[in-house]
Amino acid sequence: MIEFEDVTKRYPDGTVAVDTLSLRIPSNQITVFVGPSGCGKTTSLRMINRTIERSSGTISIDGTDINSQDAVTLRRGIGYVIQNAGLFPHKTVVDNIATVPKLLGWDKRKARATAMELIERVGLDPKLAERYPAQLSGGQQQRVGVARALAADPAIMLMDEPFSAVDPIVRHQLQEELLRLQRDIGKTIVFVTHDIDEAIKLGDNVAVLQVGGKLAQFAPPAELLANPADDFVRGFVGQDRGYRALTFIYTDQLTVQPLPDDLALNDGVPVGWRNGSEEIEPVGAVFKRGDSLRAALDAVLTSPNGLGVVVDDEGRAVGVVDQGSVAEALRS
Numbered sequence: 001m002i003e004f005e006d007v008t009k010r011y012p013d014g015t016v017a018v019d020t021l022s023l024r025i026p027s028n029q030i031t032v033f034v035g036p037s038g039c040g041k042t043t044s045l046r047m048i049n050r051t052i053e054r055s056s057g058t059i060s061i062d063g064t065d066i067n068s069q070d071a072v073t074l075r076r077g078i079g080y081v082i083q084n085a086g087l088f089p090h091k092t093v094v095d096n097i098a099t100v101p102k103l104l105g106w107d108k109r110k111a112r113a114t115a116m117e118l119i120e121r122v123g124l125d126p127k128l129a130e131r132y133p134a135q136l137s138g139g140q141q142q143r144v145g146v147a148r149a150l151a152a153d154p155a156i157m158l159m160d161e162p163f164s165a166v167d168p169i170v171r172h173q174l175q176e177e178l179l180r181l182q183r184d185i186g187k188t189i190v191f192v193t194h195d196i197d198e199a200i201k202l203g204d205n206v207a208v209l210q211v212g213g214k215l216a217q218f219a220p221p222a223e224l225l226a227n228p229a230d231d232f233v234r235g236f237v238g239q240d241r242g243y244r245a246l247t248f249i250y251t252d253q254l255t256v257q258p259l260p261d262d263l264a265l266n267d268g269v270p271v272g273w274r275n276g277s278e279e280i281e282p283v284g285a286v287f288k289r290g291d292s293l294r295a296a297l298d299a300v301l302t303s304p305n306g307l308g309v310v311v312d313d314e315g316r317a318v319g320v321v322d323q324g325s326v327a328e329a330l331r332s
């Protein structure tokens with residue numbers, strides 16, 4: 001557990017970026033700091049690895065004050081991922097990832113072998129290992145950034161707006177990858193974002209901060225949406241929090257109907273709806289049994305004929321649901 005107790009950061013010019021922040025960040029979960037620009041998210045995050053020193057209060061990791069150990073040693077034991085990845089431009093991908101293990105004195109072969117393993121683990125093609133960062137896409141660079149942060153197998157990983165500079169599709173893929181990776185590695189992740197959707201999607205817990213680093217609410221996302229602590233949180237979470245809250249509602253009450261003939265399939269995978277002309281219309285979003293009600297609603301809303309397609313783990317269509325069935329589940 002990482003614990004903030006009455007932590008304040010006052011910069012030399014007098015700006016109070018964080019004001020008596022108290023917070024307990026549970027181990028082996030993702031905790032997201034979210035809030036408007038300038039509310040002190042980055043300052044709070046960087047005080048954990050002491051790249052910014054607090055002015056007063058205590059930060060402890062598993063009961064030990066972080067000021068009781070050498071800052072450089074502390075930092076090497078904590079993974080850190082930033083926006084635009086911050087890779088070393090003159091080092092190859094594999095050498096970027098092996099940086100901290102080498103600093104920690106691992107032998108070269110072990111550091112390299114670990115780096116190669118991580119390349120695959122974060123979903124990168126091993127052929128990219130000898131490329132330089134400038135020869136990668138933004139999304140690939142971010143994956144290298146995550147692999148580099150994980151290289152020395154730290155218990156804690158700090159991530160500061162890591163996916164903000166990539167386009168929405170890549171961002172979605174990186175978020176999914178992070179959740180998949182976290183299911184395997186179970187690190188204590190502290191993640192900064194200004195995007196409430198990202199916070200809700202990734203966080204086991206979400207800390208909503210307001211300007212001055214004041215904690216407005218600390219809660220799991222479903223709780224934040226259902227019971228915002230005050231008007232600030234309500235406003236920040238947004239008008240459509242009812243819709244977002246559907247992300248956390250699962251139902252087995254949807255009536256799944258057999259596949260209609262006008263759904264075009266390729267090897268079982270839905271590719272479009274036939275509408276009587278030569279053209280086929282896009283399927284829209286699909287969802288799996290066991291997905292949230294939000295996914296089911298998305299599927300019927302984005303379908304050209306109001307039928308949402310249900311797929312199995314391999315993406316093959318298994319049935320459809322209609323708007324009435326989703327509305328019934330919403331009502332109950």
Ligand SMILES: Nc1ncnc2c1ncn2[C@@H]1O[C@H](COP(=O)(O)OP(=O)(O)OP(=O)(O)O)[C@@H](O)[C@H]1O
Binds near residue numbers: 013015035037041
């Ligand atoms: N080195 C500094 N000197 C003085 N003030 C600073 C310094 N760094 C940050 N600040 C101020 O501290 C406050 C908090 O900044 P911080 O970067 O922690 O916020 P943030 O929530 O991460 O913002 P953003 O989402 O815009 O990145 C802001 O008012 C900022 O201007």
